[in-house]
Amino acid sequence: MLSDHKNYAYLHGEFVPLENAYLHVSDLSIQRGYGIFDFFKVQEEAPLFLEHYISRFFQSAQLMGLPVPLSEEQLKATLAELLQKNKLPNSGVKMILTGGYSANGYDPAAPNLLITQQALTLPTQEQVARGIKIITHEYVRELPLAKTINYSMGIRLLQEVKARQADDVLYHHGGVVTEFPRSNFFLLTQDNVLVTPAQEVLLGVTRRNVLELARQQYQVQERTVTLEDIAQAREAFMTSTTKRVLPIVEVDGKPVNDGKPGPVTLQLLEQLLELEQKQFID
Ligand SMILES: Cc1ncc(COP(=O)(O)O)c(C=O)c1O
Incomplete structure (x- = not known):
């Protein structure tokens, strides 16, 4: 290497x-x-x-x-x-x-x-166009606001993620959704409100950037998000430094809406790419 x-x-x-x-x-x-x-x-x-x-x-x-x-x-x-x-x-x-x-x-x-x-490996256009499939698992990180080196649960769950032909696992706490082992979670409601969990999550830098971009064009809420909210969602996506904005098309075997990456998700990805580009030009 x-x-x-x-x-x-x-x-x-x-x-x-x-x-x-x-x-x-x-x-x-x-x-x-x-x-x-x-x-x-x-x-x-x-x-x-x-x-x-x-x-x-x-x-x-x-x-x-x-x-x-x-x-x-x-x-x-x-x-x-x-x-x-x-x-x-x-x-x-x-x-x-x-x-x-x-x-x-x-x-x-x-x-x-x-x-x-x-x-660094970043998602390809094909991965974005395909979107990802996720499963859910009940777990809360010990110190959610800290980025500790403890990823034991996420790593232990890799086998199950693979066995269920998924790409990642979303943590929840009694049905209240928090985050992925290495990313934050967002959904778009049927009435076009962009929502992300407020509590027991790491405050991702990409989450922050996406919230800032979204506030200029949509109604945005940081609040409690449940598994039931996901079942009703129009769109869903994850955010992180390496994944940027990655569409979620399936949760626990059920499609998110029509099972395709949504337009708001893809637009936010474009805007995040522009924001990244602006950083090193300025
Ligand atoms: C637990 C957790 N949540 C969310 C994120 C996403 O944060 P960021 O957008 O700053 O990469 C990470 C990043 O590794 C993480 O470890």
Whole structure:
């Protein structure tokens, strides 16, 4: 997987070749799954919506009781240096903060900050035109407002997702819909109100961008969304940094409306693409 061009990571306060970016086994991320992270896209060498990802990273760290070893300004300068070294025009950057090298495998120590930058796969036009099929599962993440490294439930459910010939799984809580393991959820009601769950969700940066775009043209509500709302929906889609806006055409074997990607979903995707484009031109 290694190309001629060296790919650098940031670890222990320095830039090291990715193949040398190791954490010791005593790190609490390995010992106890204790850590947080964030992930943003780089297009044409420019980070997109960086401020929002940085502030969420600091918020996740605070919710988990992890001090970030760099200030926001220092983190931005470090990211700029990494991007400059790697020169990967279209890629994803992951900032991971772990519980540190614990003396007894439980008590937190000085957190380890690790940053990597790697190539990224985005949905193709065919995937968008096809839309995705999803199943549902009852589960709530422990700290929904924090982007922790714990994706155990999502990863465990991959087998069921595959067995039921689906593409992803939507979490709900007693019939109240929250989010996907790695994306947010939206639906369009029969009377054209765009709705997204308000509680027990990660506040996705793409969710925020889509809400902002949608408010200029539709009625928008952040509120309680139920499985029954999905059964009545005109359109549904997921949002995330890597998926952008991806139409949902089937939920638990039942088509969403006519089972085709909806026009509002596709229009919001176009507008999000324009917004991304604007970021690195401005
Ligand atoms: C639990 C969860 N919800 C939602 C999202 C989508 O957030 P964003 O749009 O910032 O990528 C993510 C991203 O990985 C996530 O992990």
